[in-house]
Amino acid sequence: MKNLPTKADILSFIEDNPTKTNKRDIARAFGIKGAARIDLKRMLKELQDEGHLDKRRKTYREDGALPPVSVCRVTGVDADGDLFLEPVEPGDTPPRVLFIAKDGDPALAEGDRVLCRLTKVSGEDHAYEARLIRRIGTGPAKILGIYRKGAEGGRVTPIDKGDDKEWRVPPGAVSGALDGELVEAEQTGPKSRMGLPQARIVARLGDPAGPRAVSLIAIHQHGIPDEFPDDVIAEAENAKPVKLGKREDLRELPLITIDPSDARDHDDACYAHADDDPKNKGGHVVWVAIADVAHYVRPGSKLDREARKRGNSTYFPDRVVPMLPEALSGDLCSLHEGVERACVAVRMVLDANGNKLSHRFTRGLMKSPAALNYEEVQAGQDGDPNDKVAPLMESVIAPLFAAYDVLRLARHRRQPLELDLPERKIAMDEAGKVISVAFRERLDAHKLIEEFMVLANVCAAEELKARNTPLLYRVHEEPSPEKLDALREIVQASGLTLAKGQVLQTRHLNQLLAQAEGTDQAELINISALRSMTQAYYGPQNFGHFGLALKDYAHFTSPIRRYADLIVHRALISAHNWGDDGLVDDDLKQTGEHISMTERRSMVAERDTTDRYLAAFLADRVGTEMEGRVSGIAKFGLFVRLDGSGADGLIPIGTLGREYFAYDRDAQTLRGEKSGVVIGLGARVLVRLAEATPITGGLVLELLELDGKPLPQTGGQGRRGPTQGRKAGKYKAKSAKLKKKLKRKRG
Known part of the structure; x- marks a missing residue:
């Protein structure tokens, strides 16, 4: 027939008219009538069979193309600040969709679902542009768990502690996951009161028993960005070393770095010498030099956006997720x-x-003569220097410790909070298996660097405050009255005293800690004092730092791993007119809130990872008796911190003897209803390790002795109290019936 279009004509029309893709629209466009419609239907069927078209109900579109109105999921913001989407409809390689916002559109977050009108584009790094019709809802629930293959699809068992709810995965939503594989899934559809909720697998994370799976779990569970976009990497790799130019030449100063032996980056260096000013007899000059990250990470650059997004580096025993x-x-x-x-x-x-008389900031160029670690510096100070440290002892190391000695005098007068909470160190072999858990030794070399860094941070805050330059302070507000009252109750129950009726200062808490030192209550009081503290945060308003007993404090010394420090560096650049790479952030409050959140996120991820490694380390010790101390009390049981490893395990309240235990939230105790036995924070216990689950980090313990004595056996029905006669049998039968019903439904 003459007026029948070619296949190329049909494909071109469908591409140009995505809203007119049914057979009637195509026929009308080409003037096809009568019997010729049969030929058009044949051609469309051939295009479909050849893979050029995809038939959806009564419409046709290019294979792999999206309908003009689609439901999409927000995937996040790229390094340029553009928001991208992906279609909810499954596909092997979902196209990239750029969201074009208009005035009045709501703010969208990663995971949100939106109904959009799509326009296909060419010559861009995205295939479509989207304009919002309406937001459908917030992001679906995310599940990290183990996939178990079933007859039809399978199930995902979450790895979160205390979450024993399984999720059903239908056959079309498995995404190729293998039985026993660690996966990330998301909820599909509303939760139902009956039956298992449904999910689809969105990412396969490999063997959960793999050597690097523990930290990988935390990275995915807490949404920590761990891969840099290509353009961010390219920007970093194009950076060049800095020339002297207008910088101050500090290359002759012996500024040394002192870091952990396994440190991969060195962002601070220091040098000290006796002050030769006759007016300052016995005084010292201390230099602290910090990497000039601001020179390389310019405001608004791809590197800057990615660094702000991450907020900080995150440290795991087996890897670092850098900023x-x-x-x-x-x-x-x-x-x-x-x-x-x-x-x-x-x-x-x-x-x-140890009083600071003056300070001066400069932008310079340095050349460190030595990169040392804490242990070798301490050994040198103790009289056993190695070949690398020995030549530096008289000119560099000894003056550093001399300056530290006078700073200790100032610290003693200031009385910052002196909590004794040793840090754990997890040692691993090359395969990623934990071989030992120990507490890090606190050396004078550690304290020396800490004091120098604190002093430098104070100088940065004071400098910018004096110059009326905006900055982000490191804020640590005093404890709330409610938390102090709870602390006082614990202190009184321990037979100690904490000053009352006056403004609390850190010296009062230090007096309390000194009372407890060397006693059975020492760990309890340290933990309780820590729990009474507010959480530190970043903000543009200065409310002081309670824990350090400082009026002005800002983070300046670690810009490689903290975005807050980079902000302070830029503020210093602006205040001194050192260049065009100074501070341009016009919303420091929002930036402070964001990086405070990323800091907390990293802390939780690091803690969860440590718990999992400790559980893996203790897994082959199930059945072993261990000593510990009660570190937490809850309605559902008590937590015990084990001696040696410092791991925390749970004793479920239902396993505590054969009587009802009442929970007193204010006193933080459990009291036996019949025996009168009181279990409180700090009590010494002997426990048996009943269960260790590396995938969740959970430890379940069985209480054997409390303060050297077994719990009295008083009879009764345990935590829920006595339930007598037929009633008990009735409830038991009803429970069994319900379990059978659920089992049939789930199967």
């Missing part, structure tokens, strides 16, 4: 030994009593 790509964090921004590096430095003058 900056390796080209910067491990190279150009790291103060490596023997190479020239850009820095921002502060020169501080102290008197013989």
Whole structure:
């Protein structure tokens, strides 16, 4: 027939008219009538069979193309600040969809579902542009768990502690996951009161018993970005070393780095010498130099957006998720030994009593003569220097410790909070298996660096405050009255005292800690004091730092791993007119809230990972008796911190003897209804390890002795109290019937 179009004509029309794709629209466009419609139907069927078209109900579209109105999921913001979507409808390689916002559109978050009108584009790094019709809802629930294959699809068992609810995965939503594989899934459809909720697998994470799975679980569970976009990596790799230019030449100063032996980056260096000013007899000059990250991470750049998004680096026993790509964090921004590096430095003058007399900031170029670790520096100070430290003892190491000695005097007068909470160190072999768990030794070399960094941070806050330059302070507000009252109750129950009727200061808490030192209550009081503290955060308003007993404090010394420090560096650049890479952030409050959130996220992820590694370490010790101390009381049981490993395990309340235990929230105790036995924080216990689950990090313990004595056996029905006669049998039968019903339904 003459007026019958070619296949190319049909495909071109469908591409140009995505809203007119049914057979009637196509026929009308080409003037096809009568019997010719049979030929058109044949051609459309051939295009479909050839893979050029995809038939959806009564419409046709290019194979793999999206309908003009689609439901999409928000995937997040890229390094340029553009928001991207992906179709909810499953596909092997979902196209990239750029969201074009208009005035009045609601703010969208990752995971939100939206109904959009799509327009196909060419010549861009995305296939479609989307305009919002309406937001359908917030992001679906995310589940991290183990996939178990079934006859039809399978199930996902969550790895979160205390979450024993399974999720059903239909056959079309498995995404190729293998039985026993660690997966990330998301809820599909509304939750039902009956039966299992439904989910689809969105990512396969591999063997849950793999050597690097533990930290990978935490990364996915807490949504920590762990892969840098290609354009961010390219920007970092294009960076060049800094020349001296207008910078102050600090290359002759022996600024050394002192870090952990396994440190990959070095963002701070220090040097000290006796002050030669005759007016400051016994005084010291201390230099602290910090990597000039602001030179490389410019405001508004792809690197800057990615660094802000991450907020900080996250540290796991087997890996680091850095804030900056390796080209910067491990190279150009790291103060490596023997190479020239850009820095921002502060020169501080102290008197013989550790009081700061003055300070001066500068933007410089340095060259560190040595990269040392804490242990070898301490060994040198103790009289056993190695070959690397020995030549530096008289000129560098000894003056550092001399300056530290006077800073200790100032610290003693200031009385910052002196909590004794040792840090755990998890040692692993090459395969990723935990071989030992120990507490890190606190050396004077550690304290020396800490005091120098605190002083430099104070100088940064004071400098910017004096120059009326906006900045992010590190804020730690005093404890709330409610938390202090709870602390006082614990203190009184322990036979100790805490000052009342006056404004609480850190010296009062230190007096309390000193009372408890060396007693059975020491750990309890330290933990309770810590729990009474508010959480530190970043903000543009200065409310002081309670824990450090400082009026002005800002983070300046770690810009490689903390975005807050980068903000302070930029503020210093602006305040001193050092260049065009200064502070331009016009919403420091929002930035502070965001990076405070990322900091808490990292802390929780790091803690969860430690719990899982400890559970893996203890898994082959199930059945072993261990000693510990009660570290927490809850309605459902009590937590015990085990000696040696410092791991926390749960004793379920239902396993505590054969009587009802009443929970007193205010006193933080459990009291036996018949025996009168009181279990409180800090009590010494002997327990048996009943269960260790590495995938969740959970430890379940069985109480054997409380303060050296077994719990009295008083009879009764345990936690829920006595239930007598027929009633008990009735409830038991009803429970069994319900379990059978659920089992049939789930099967």
